[in-house]
Amino acid sequence: MNLAQDGAAPGVNLNPLTCDREGGRGFDTAIDTSSDPSRDLSRDPYRDPHRINADLHCHSYFSDGTLAPSEVVARAHRNGVGLLALTDHDDVSGLSEAAAAAAELGIAFIPGVEISVSWGGETIHVVGLRIDPNDADLCAGLASVRSGRDARAREMGAQLARVGLTGAFEGAAALAGNPALVSRTHFARWLVERGTCTDVRAVFLKYLVPGRPGYVPHAWARLSEAVSWIAGAGGVAVLAHPARYKLGELALSALVEEFRNAGGLAIEVASGSHTRDQVRRFARLALAEGLEASRGSDFHSPLESHADLGFGPVLPDSVLPVWHRWV
Ligand SMILES: [Zn+2]
Numbered sequence: 001m002n003l004a005q006d007g008a009a010p011g012v013n014l015n016p017l018t019c020d021r022e023g024g025r026g027f028d029t030a031i032d033t034s035s036d037p038s039r040d041l042s043r044d045p046y047r048d049p050h051r052i053n054a055d056l057h058c059h060s061y062f063s064d065g066t067l068a069p070s071e072v073v074a075r076a077h078r079n080g081v082g083l084l085a086l087t088d089h090d091d092v093s094g095l096s097e098a099a100a101a102a103a104e105l106g107i108a109f110i111p112g113v114e115i116s117v118s119w120g121g122e123t124i125h126v127v128g129l130r131i132d133p134n135d136a137d138l139c140a141g142l143a144s145v146r147s148g149r150d151a152r153a154r155e156m157g158a159q160l161a162r163v164g165l166t167g168a169f170e171g172a173a174a175l176a177g178n179p180a181l182v183s184r185t186h187f188a189r190w191l192v193e194r195g196t197c198t199d200v201r202a203v204f205l206k207y208l209v210p211g212r213p214g215y216v217p218h219a220w221a222r223l224s225e226a227v228s229w230i231a232g233a234g235g236v237a238v239l240a241h242p243a244r245y246k247l248g249e250l251a252l253s254a255l256v257e258e259f260r261n262a263g264g265l266a267i268e269v270a271s272g273s274h275t276r277d278q279v280r281r282f283a284r285l286a287l288a289e290g291l292e293a294s295r296g297s298d299f300h301s302p303l304e305s306h307a308d309l310g311f312g313p314v315l316p317d318s319v320l321p322v323w324h325r326w327v
């Protein structure tokens, strides 16, 4: 596979972005990236990673997104993304297509994945960036996480049938691009399609969260396992969208400490689902804990996502972007 795994990302595309939808800072216009590589890049303001529109968290239909990997890349390119990572849930099958599309369009690409973890009664997501998708231990770990999904999806279908929603598993499976990854989102889309609810969020609240008839608890990977699979595959582990977890201050601190002790390096300070206050809060946490910061839209679909590719909050200048090592 022609994945960008070696050396600095070549020809990082600093496409213009006139504004971001949260009203934050815009990005610089395109420059000549063929300049003399022997120059002192630390003095080159255009190499400032803060000036690059990086989107290091998004999904294709190889997990619960709706677009093909090549469509995700093309959309990111149109939106002015200069550095992109595809991070499908527990699966790396879309990376080769995305890498090929990125090479064609001249957009710097980082192979990624988002691993589901059970911690403290919550499902936590850990993004792995610049992984080797062929790493044997990573692939075996992801396969073990995926294997539990099928049984969970069938049980969700059985529970929904008990409240009168028959055929939910078959309906959700028909909407999944990857039969090994039938997720809650696919059930939600099916229930919207048949008119049970008006949108995906309403389905989650009514059927798919703890205490509701379609919710099936599941044991995902352990935090230390997920981080070690990522590190073992040469990648950087990032704690995804920390504002999404229903954890109090103390539990969140314990999570971050365990993540860091396991080898985690960064926290997703700027997520498409974060408010500006949450961006500031997690920037402070990253600085206090000595973690680098990442940014990602968590884009799934043109109609459902909080933020489009390349949009959403940007990182405050105070934090170190995790992609500094690749640009
Ligand atoms: Zn996630």
Ligand SMILES: [Zn+2]
Residues within 6 Å of the ligand: 057, 058, 059, 114, 298
């Ligand atoms: Zn995600």
